[in-house]
Amino acid sequence: MSENREGNRAARERLAQQRERDKARERRRRTLIVSAAVVGVLALAAVAGLIAANAGDDDSGGNGAGPAVAPSGATGKDALTIPVGAADAPSTLTIWEDFRCPVCAQFENAFRDTIAELADSGRIKVEYHLATIIDGNLGGDGSLRAANAAACAQDVGKFPAYHDILYSNQPAESDDAFGRNSKLIELAGKVEGLDTPGFRSCVESGKHDSWVTKSDTAFRNGGFQGTPTALLNGVSIFPKKGDEQISAANLKKWVAEANKGKKPGTATPAPSGS
Secondary structure: OHHHHHHHHHHHHHHHHHHHHHHHHHHHHHHHHHHHHHHHHHHHHHHHHHHHHHHOOOOOOOOOOOOOOOOOOOEOHHHOEEEEOOOOOOEEEEEEEOOOOHHHHHHHHHHHHHHHHHHHOOOEEEEEEEOOHHHHHHOOOHHHHHHHHHHHHHHOOOHHHHHHHHHHOOOOOOOOHHHOHHHHHHHHOOOOOOOOHHHHHHHHHOOOHHHHHHHHHHHHOOOOOOOOEEEEOOEEOOOEEOOEEOOHHHHHHHHHHHHOOOOOOOOOOOOOOO
């Protein structure tokens, strides 16, 4: 009887061991299946990432609206800069702006006359870059539409005047009034000679939309903190330079310090044609 009990116990142990081996094999099989699935997902993600990266390398501006058409007279890398003032001015003021950005309007309305005085006297050239971050933050497309319209104004040499009109008539940040082409064309009537069939066609067709999107991408990839961004010879001056807050007097002083011993520029480009 004792031998039978020992035999039964040994049989049960062998059966239990076999079940554990079977469970282990099943776990390995499932692990292999899951691993294969994960590898497949990662492979698909890699392909999708490659497709997205390649799509971002073309000149479409990233919005699928066709190739980026730069406005007349645009300069710099990828022609994303709208220049104002003497090309040979000793200092450069670089400004990144969004036409829906209320702080940009405050900046422009506070320093417009000072910047114009410095540019007109050949002490600085201004390089404008356009962004559309408010559209992304609040929805709508007023930043894009206004930037396209400003690029259309640049085509006929009237960017500075129209740029100022847009900021002087900026709606509330939450009001996407600039998303209506009719509003942008209405404001063009405040700039002598701008409201023409050619300008209207440019605005309504979104001729420079892809260029604006490309400019916005450059802004987002540039490591900037927000709009407005203002750089004097590559050094940030807004809201302050070093320990000094920006003001009209300080802006003039900083330019004078940067230009010490240098002659003002005189090579102001002629207005662009249509």
